Amino acid sequence: MNRLQKIIAARGYCSRRKAEELMAQGRVKVNGNVITEMGSSFEDDVEIAIDNKPLVSDNEKYYYLFHKPRMVVTTLQDPQDRRTVADFFKSEKVRLYPVGRLDYDVSGALIMTNDGEFADYIMHPRYGIRKTYQALCQGKVSKYQIRKLMSGVNIDDDNYFTKALDAGILKYDEETDTSIIFLIISEGRKHHVKKMLIAADIVLEKLKRIAIEFLNIADVPSGKYRPLKPHEIKALYGIFKGQRRN
Numbered sequence: 001m002n003r004l005q006k007i008i009a010a011r012g013y014c015s016r017r018k019a020e021e022l023m024a025q026g027r028v029k030v031n032g033n034v035i036t037e038m039g040s041s042f043e044d045d046v047e048i049a050i051d052n053k054p055l056v057s058d059n060e061k062y063y064y065l066f067h068k069p070r071m072v073v074t075t076l077q078d079p080q081d082r083r084t085v086a087d088f089f090k091s092e093k094v095r096l097y098p099v100g101r102l103d104y105d106v107s108g109a110l111i112m113t114n115d116g117e118f119a120d121y122i123m124h125p126r127y128g129i130r131k132t133y134q135a136l137c138q139g140k141v142s143k144y145q146i147r148k149l150m151s152g153v154n155i156d157d158d159n160y161f162t163k164a165l166d167a168g169i170l171k172y173d174e175e176t177d178t179s180i181i182f183l184i185i186s187e188g189r190k191h192h193v194k195k196m197l198i199a200a201d202i203v204l205e206k207l208k209r210i211a212i213e214f215l216n217i218a219d220v221p222s223g224k225y226r227p228l229k230p231h232e233i234k235a236l237y238g239i240f241k242g243q244r245r246n
Contacts (some may be wrong), residue, residue, distance in 0.1 A: 002090060004030065008048065009116025013055055014097050016120050027051050041162040060152045061115040062094055063228040067220040068110045070206075074101040085112065088223060100188060108133075108209030110134060112225065118236075122212075127239055128180065128186035131240060132211040133193050138203035140172050141179040145200045149183055153199035155192070162187055213239070 002010075005019035008028070013019070019028070026034050029049040030042060033197060048055040068074065076086040076097055082104070089096050089112060099111040099119045109131075113119055122129055152163035167183035181202075185192060197204050210217060213236065220226055 002044060003038070004028065004035055004040045004042055004048075004119070005038065006117075007044055007046065008050070008055065009049075009120065010044070010074045011055055012061065012094065012114035012116060013050065014119075015099075015116045015123065017123070018097070019087055019116070022050060060094070061118070062092070062113060063094060063115065063118070063233055064089075064096065064112045064225045065212075065215050065217065065220060065228060066098075066110045066112050066225040067217045067222050068102050068107055069222045070105055074098045074110065085110065088225065100236040101195075103191065103207075104210060105210065106207045107222065109212045109215060110209075111212060111215070111221075111228075116213065118233075123188070125187065129239070130184055130186050130211075130213050131188075131209055132182060132184045133205055134170070134180060134182050134208045134210050135193070135197065135202075137179045137181060137197070138205055139177055139179065141169055141202055143169070145202055148200040149196060153196055155195035155199055156189065160189065162192070164196070182210075198215065224244050 005016045005023065008014065008019040014022070020038055022028050023025045023036050023038065027037055027050055028035050029052070031047055066085065066088065070216045071083070073082050073084045075084050078084050085098050094114045096112045096114050097119070099113060099122045102108060102110055111122060121127060127152055146167050146169060149167045152161055154161055162185070164183040167181065169179060169181050171180040183193065184198070189195070193207060194204060215228070215232065
């Protein structure tokens with residue numbers, strides 16, 4: 001017997017967190033009955049329907065590193081009919097979903113998979129998965145502002161304290177009066193990096209996530225993706241087994 005959200009994730013439909021959202025919305029049925037209780041447990045082969053569509057198991061797992069373009073929504077459907085990440089994976093034979101999110105106007109590295117358990121690991125705060133961002137900013141960013149990002153800033157209404165694991169200035173262009181900086185974080189509140197830059201008095205023009213841990217999109221063109229290699233998947237699982245914390 002396993003909890004329903006875990007069974008849904010194991011069948012590759014979505015992560016456990018997303019499954020819980022679907023259950024709360026009354027969109028999940030077991031043997032024809034709507035299930036909203038998060039503690040509900042069933043046999044692994046139970047009949048499940050989501051939005052009245054049968055949920056079958058896909059034992060083969062797929063993992064991709066996707067270079068999300070700007071102006072693409074990190075969801076499978078969008079009520080405003082904007083392009084979504086799912087539009088780039090229509091040729092794949094399985095349903096894939098994004099691990100975590102990138103803002104509509106942010107480009108860069110995004111993992112796509114049908115492995116719900118893997119997705120839960122990647123998104124769980126306790127493992128401190130490191131994300132590297134590159135930001136194009138107005139004016140000349142100072143060393144003081146970089147130190148501020150690394151020593152820590154407060155964001156959101158609850159004055160949440162957060163700091164970059166590393167940060168630095170990559171380039172200053174006098175002609176355009178813009179700076180390119182990088183920063184590495186292991187947290188993921190909504191608009192996290194944008195809020196950190198605001199707190200450090202840095203004016204952002206464009207943001208890109210260039211890496212998730214050792215997965216870099218330097219060799220993946222915008223709008224394209226590549227499968228993760230077996231040793232990359234194994235290395236990511238190694239982080240989970242070590243239960244890294246920052």
